[in-house]
Amino acid sequence: MQQAEESFRRYAGDRLVALSRVAYLLTGDVHQAEDLVQATLEQVAARWERIVRGGDPDPYVRRVLYSQHVSAWRRHRGRVVPVAEPPEAPGSAAADHSGRVVLSLAVREALGRLSSRQRAVLVLRYFEDQTEARTAEILGLSVGTVKGYAREALARLREVAPELAAAGEGS
Structure with missing residues (x-):
């Protein structure tokens, strides 16, 4: 159990930046990206021993990340987020x-x-x-x-x- 926990911590530490970048690209928002990575890592941590027994954990972790994103998007779609100022147009x-x-x-x-x-x-x-x-x-x-x-x-x-x-x- 201790070894699996240490293995997960090492993996999460090594992959945090890459997962955060991908989450940001998916969400377009730093805070939502952080929440997405956290939810992903929580779900993965609960199954870590089984995941690493299967070999490379990256495909599973990515799939969880994308599934979490799709689920969050479905829960929040149609919700309008008010902002104080409209964003500047790119041009x-x-x-x-x-x-x-x-x-x-x-x-x-x-x-x-x-x-x-x-x-x-x-x-x-x-x-x-x-x-x-x-x-x-x-x-x-x-x-x-x-x-x-x-x-x-x-x-x-x-x-x-x-x-x-x-x-x-x-x-």
């Missing part, structure tokens, strides 16, 4: 102090317009550089479904954020 003069910031805001806003599953597929495929087969395994989907989500998500991004295509050509 406005106030936000245009750096091309990278503008691009980052545009990407975040565009990702926010995708379904949670589409966003999960794009993050796994293009941020974490996973294969279609590995993405399908992590999300518990078929490879064809992953391909479909990716195709739909990229088409949706082209529709809602055509400026991203132009930014990609310049890099």
Whole structure:
């Protein structure tokens, strides 16, 4: 028991930054990302001995992370979050102090317009550089479904954020 606990602590410490980055990309919010990582690690900790017996824990942990995200999204969808000031538009003069910031805001806003599953597929495929087969395994989907989500998500991004295509050509 002590050895499993130490193994989990070591794994969580080693993977915390990477899991937090992915969670932030999925949620677009630091606090929600922290909550998502915490919920994921709580669920994983309860089953750690079984998980590590199966070999590499990463696919299982990622699947839990993405499942937790989809569940949270379903619970909170339709809920409007009031803000004191509307966010600056990515193309406005106030936000245009750096091309990278503008691009980052545009990407975040565009990702926010995708379904949670589409966003999960794009993050796994293009941020974490996973294969279609590995993405399908992590999300518990078929490879064809992953391909479909990716195709739909990229088409949706082209529709809602055509400026991203132009930014990609310049890099």
